Amino acid sequence: MVKHEQSMAAAGDVVVSGLNVGKTFAAGTVVALENANFDIKRGSFVSLVGPSGCGKSTLLRLVSGLIEPTSGEIEVHGTPVNGPRADISMMFQKATLLDWRTSLENVLLPTEINGTPSKADKNRALDLLKLVGLEDFAFSFPAQLSGGMQQRVALARLLQTGADILLLDEPFGALDEFTREHLNTELMRIVAEVRATAIFVTHNITEAIFLADQVVVMTSRPGRMAKIINVDLERPRPLSIQTSVEFNKLVEDVRETLGAV
Amino acid sequence: MAVQDATSEVLVDTLERSLRNRRIAKHVGIFLTLTLLWELGSRMGWLDPLFYPRPSNIIRSFWLIYFQNANVWFHLYSTISLVIIGWVLGSMLGIGLGALVGFNTVIRRFLKPYVIVLEATPRIAVAPLLIAALGFGVNSKLAIIMLVCFFAPFINTLSGVINVNEERLELFRSMRASKTQILRKLVLPDAIPVIMAGERLALTAALSGALVAEFIQRDKGIGSLILVYTRNLNMASAFACIFTLTIIGFLIFKGMEKLDHYIAYWKYEGGRERMSSKRKRTMVEP
Numbered sequence: 001m002v003k004h005e006q007s008m009a010a011a012g013d014v015v016v017s018g019l020n021v022g023k024t025f026a027a028g029t030v031v032a033l034e035n036a037n038f039d040i041k042r043g044s045f046v047s048l049v050g051p052s053g054c055g056k057s058t059l060l061r062l063v064s065g066l067i068e069p070t071s072g073e074i075e076v077h078g079t080p081v082n083g084p085r086a087d088i089s090m091m092f093q094k095a096t097l098l099d100w101r102t103s104l105e106n107v108l109l110p111t112e113i114n115g116t117p118s119k120a121d122k123n124r125a126l127d128l129l130k131l132v133g134l135e136d137f138a139f140s141f142p143a144q145l146s147g148g149m150q151q152r153v154a155l156a157r158l159l160q161t162g163a164d165i166l167l168l169d170e171p172f173g174a175l176d177e178f179t180r181e182h183l184n185t186e187l188m189r190i191v192a193e194v195r196a197t198a199i200f201v202t203h204n205i206t207e208a209i210f211l212a213d214q215v216v217v218m219t220s221r222p223g224r225m226a227k228i229i230n231v232d233l234e235r236p237r238p239l240s241i242q243t244s245v246e247f248n249k250l251v252e253d254v255r256e257t258l259g260a261v
Numbered sequence: 262m263a264v265q266d267a268t269s270e271v272l273v274d275t276l277e278r279s280l281r282n283r284r285i286a287k288h289v290g291i292f293l294t295l296t297l298l299w300e301l302g303s304r305m306g307w308l309d310p311l312f313y314p315r316p317s318n319i320i321r322s323f324w325l326i327y328f329q330n331a332n333v334w335f336h337l338y339s340t341i342s343l344v345i346i347g348w349v350l351g352s353m354l355g356i357g358l359g360a361l362v363g364f365n366t367v368i369r370r371f372l373k374p375y376v377i378v379l380e381a382t383p384r385i386a387v388a389p390l391l392i393a394a395l396g397f398g399v400n401s402k403l404a405i406i407m408l409v410c411f412f413a414p415f416i417n418t419l420s421g422v423i424n425v426n427e428e429r430l431e432l433f434r435s436m437r438a439s440k441t442q443i444l445r446k447l448v449l450p451d452a453i454p455v456i457m458a459g460e461r462l463a464l465t466a467a468l469s470g471a472l473v474a475e476f477i478q479r480d481k482g483i484g485s486l487i488l489v490y491t492r493n494l495n496m497a498s499a500f501a502c503i504f505t506l507t508i509i510g511f512l513i514f515k516g517m518e519k520l521d522h523y524i525a526y527w528k529y530e531g532g533r534e535r536m537s538s539k540r541k542r543t544m545v546e547p
């Protein structure tokens with residue numbers, strides 16, 4: 001509760017913003033994203049939801065600096081994005097762990113890339129593995145873990161970077177319903193705990209609303225931000241909130257925007 | 262619960278072992294019967310003893326060439342040392358060039374047609390040319406072995422380096438990894454299993470390459486020894502040499518398997534478990 005109030009107090013300063021951002025592929029023939037404008041506030045959790053091919057991953061990769069916009073500009077912490085940066089960390093649909101490394105070594109990868117990991121870095125990695133519930137699997141190899149556990153290692157690696165902006169591209173999309181629900185709850189707790197700003201891509205409307213402070217609804221051909229919906233549900237949120245009237249109103253709102261009703 | 266599991270595991274173990282023993286017994290039985298038939302056929306004159314020496318004679322030849330005359334050791338040493346040196350040099354060249362070509366798209370495009378031509382040509386056909394160019398002796402033998410060893414590691418390293426997982430590459434880029442870091446921490450370790458497969462093929466090829474070189478040069482080595490025995494119609498000793506090569510081939514296979522378990526440990530359950538507890542120990546101790 002206290003933490004949440006603090007993040008509300010810090011709200012107001014924008015950490016990620018986009019101005020008329022557009023991205024085309026294949027020499028302009030494929031418009032992946034058109035005229036996107038957005039401001040994301042510090043500590044907020046933003047969900048991107050929309051049909052396949054509407055440019056969700058493209059938007060995320062633009063923010064991460066992996067690709068450059070064709071038009072417009074993205075700023076993070078007040079400076080234009082022109083390549084991958086230390087204050088942003090990204091997680092993908094697949095765990096993309098390195099098979100020859102243990103969980104601990106996988107979590108330490110981002111630290112290794114910035115230099116030689118210290119004892120403190122190792123302890124931090126072990127703490128993060130504990131945070132995602134894998135303290136007993138620090139020395140296991142990916143092939144010895146289930147899909148859900150692998151994804152949790154990837155989550156620990158995401159947090160190990162120390163970045164305060166987390167980009168998650170359908171991180172639990174390949175997992176079964178039970179595991180996904182469980183990991184979503186964990187994610188919500190962890191993101192609040194480390195006070196990060198999160199942008200979370202999903203196909204799942206319920207999931208999008210449940211996790212987010214704001215839901216960005218996107219439509220395709222061309223990829224557009226159709227509507228930004230504020231989710232003013234109290235935190236912490238129990239799973240049962242998904243059956244409440246307010247929640248279902250929000251679901252309705254998203255569905256209408258998507259034109260799926 | 263745990264006790265029950267343990268007993269059932271023991272049960273399965275003994276069952277597997279007895280099945281395995283029975284299988285081995287069957288194989289040995291068939292082998293002995295065939296050998297006996299061969300011996301019998303040779304003695305009864307059904308098989309020409311000139312070309313199909315009796316098993317008992319082959320065994321005697323083993324005794325002769327290994328202990329009584331002990332002349333095989335010199336040739337064995339010559340062949341094996343050449344195979345190992347040629348294999349190491351040839352495959353190192355293959356791995357090095359494979360990595361280089363894999364990383365440089367310009368070189369890759371330029372070299373592609375040559376690679377295709379080289380792949381389509383039986384390498385061994387070039388052997389006489391190499392001998393003509395380098396003369397008789399160790400140099401041309403090594404060159405032939407290196408030539409037949411080069412290709413599998415080259416192609417496998419190349420494909421291992423080219424086929425880097427796009428998602429992993431993106432991960433490394435998002436972590437702002439340098440080119441060298443991507444090479445050292447992603448591309449090379451990722452390519453290790455496929456490089457090892459190439460090395461395995463290369464070592465087998467090296468043995469064949471050495472034999473061909475020895476057949477042509479006829480100075481020393483198991484290949485020239487086989488040639489000498491066959492010309493003297495000493496087929497029993499020729500067979501003893503051939504079976505020696507069978508044993509070497511088998512040892513190569515087993516040795517490479519061991520090496521693979523050691524180097525590409527994450528591909529095997531046993532290897533993972535071994536490294537897992539090893540890493541735990543090194544983490545806890547200091």
Ligand SMILES: Nc1ncnc2c1ncn2[C@@H]1O[C@H](COP(=O)(O)OP(=O)(O)OP(=O)(O)O)[C@@H](O)[C@H]1O
Pocket residue numbers: 025026030031032051052053054055056057058059203223
């Ligand atoms: N590298 C690329 N080259 C060409 N076209 C691309 C590229 N990346 C994306 N696109 C196109 O841009 C559009 C948006 O793709 P994007 O991956 O952002 O969609 P998405 O919303 O993430 O879809 P999904 O939910 O299926 O992951 C698609 O039409 C896609 O074909």
Ligand SMILES: [Mg+2]
Pocket residue numbers: 056057058169
């Ligand atoms: Mg996508």
